[in-house]
Amino acid sequence: MSNASQQRVRVLTGNEACAEGALAAGMRFYAGYPITPSSEIAEVLAEQLPRYGGVFIQMEDEIASMGAIIGASLAGSKAMTATSGPGFSLMQENIGYAAMAEVPCVIVNVMRGGPSTGLPTLPSQGDIMQARWGTHGDHPIIALTPFSVAETFSLTVRAFNLAEQYRTPVILLLDEILGHVNEKVELPKDGEIALVNRTLPHDPPERYLPYRHTESGVPPMVSFGQGYRYHVTGLAHDESGFPTNRASEIEKLLDRLHRKIEQNRDHIVEVEAYEMEDAEIGLISFGSSARASRHAVRLAREAGKKAGLLRIKTLWPFPDQEIQAYGDRVKKWIVAEMNRGQLAHEVEWALCGRAPIHRVTVYNGDPISPLTILNRINQLD
């Protein structure tokens, strides 16, 4: 291992911290395709992974990258890919496969402006609904949204832990600002990081059901080549993993896929409340927009306004209960995001009209300025 990676206090970009977090989480397989603004993740891992005995491979496209990490995960590796909007679009079919076949993996999307080729070098948060609904069919997803370089490290580790614990793809949403900003971070030592690994079966091979309807909703998982020869398919399947057209089996499978996330949502969902104790004006934001929002809260507080920020760290499943908990006190909400109001829609849904929701939406490639948010706060009087 290089000297640089042994130093615990370092100045890193979000993309570098993501790569370091993945290595710390035990990720030993990366497949990806170059795309701005995510490529530095691949570049760090191309250098580091072979030093860890892990595998880095640059595939022919993002579809292939997603396929390769699913294969590697089934073969027993913690696996990851990273991309940006156009590549994320290409990955969707195989993300759905990973959800259906319950293959743990992590997909990083360093968001840039869209649609289409859009703004390769400029930030956006326009893919949050794609992260939730990008694939066809009906399945839950976990998506995490760090707001600093240090948190990018810790949430990358968490993304792997959640993927392993719940046998699911986990999406880590960064944005161009976070991917490229440099910050000082103190990385934890190896032993200080809690790691979760997939649950192995207690059953012998002849009784193993790879898609058993367990109480937790998560079936134990064993890697290929370990003496448990089983079948994996993206077709609707029964507990044994083989295709079925039986309505009762299909319903049980799809219900369990949802149940394993929904009944554990309190463990999965994380928000950070900043100055929310007595807040009457509540900001909701995430990612690099939350940095501007936090700054705006400080400025508003200096001006004597009771503003606070509810910062979303787990975007999916959506923290609706955490927002609703402030429903009686917060009189007005402002949702700040770098898109045309994707998060605001979701917040409106969560609050069911209990309080007015105002929007700060920037989608022209500029970052959100704290002053823009402060102006919106001031307009509320």
Add this chain to the structure above:
Amino acid sequence: MFNYDQYLRLDKFPLIWCSGCGDGIVLKSLLRAVHKLGLQKDQICMVSGIGCSSRLPGYVDFNTLHTTHGRALTFATGIKMARPELTVLVITGDGDATAIGGNHYIHAARRNIDLTVLLFNNHIYGMTGGQVSPTTAKGKKASTAPYGSFENTFNISGLAQAAGASFVARSGVYNPVQLENYIVKAIQKKGFSLVEIMSPCPTAYGRRNREGTPVDMIAWQKENSVPVAKAGQLTPEELEGKLITGILVDIERSECRAEYQKLIDRLAQS
């Protein structure tokens, strides 16, 4: 008497394929090859895409993975890179591998990654009801080529050869013993190995193109196969419409995972 049952998931039988489909003949040749090589079931990982032939892994008692359309080679690449000790077999078809999955096909061959690909060429999309494929010959009919295909076709084996595969062979279900031998050699070869297998589709292709019964379609292979050595002595005109069979490529070329291992080892020493 060969005991196929030891490799099968007998509770999944009978096979999903139509009467007279060649795919079952290939499956049997494959199982004999696996047996001949003495491979353990746990050490085999079989990966397929979508289509008729890609339903094959469901019937065999290996580690089996039925993936998305055209992407079997990408999943297989992940498995092989992560666990090189596994024998990775890829089951795919002409549409799966060379239309929707064409990019992965040429890149897997370019990397010369140690995968064995059995490509079932039936010149049609059978599972979806007989649509035109990249190997449907000009003039042949398909549900989406009702007046006959007007496009040129892929030479699937030639494509793999040009892209860098270290082993390429072509055979057909008429000759199951030859097929078995080629599969043995393909698995033994360290690198990307392709066996292109002519497996007739009597239902979606044969009926529409008046090629007769399954027996007629297999007999056609018998009458029109030209061994590659002999093909060299014939003119292009004489080879028109013929099926050139045999081992087309068998070369030594550096293999992707082995090269990566050298890098890991080199860095571990430095």
Add this chain to the structure above:
Amino acid sequence: MSQEPAAKKKKGHVTVREAWCKGCAICVEFCPEQVLVMERGKATVAYPDRCTACNLCELRCPDFCITVSVKGE
């Protein structure tokens, strides 16, 4: 020309797993000795004594219906 015992024709025993037979007739047509016939849409062993255990029917049966054993082995 003396008759060596080794040149004696092998005798085979063919069975058909009828439940899986889809009636493609490949075994019937490619049997060099016409051991098999189609009957009510299924392959049936009609002339068992003709079987020389060449195994061609088994090798080409796509549905794992046919087994051929060599008599006396």
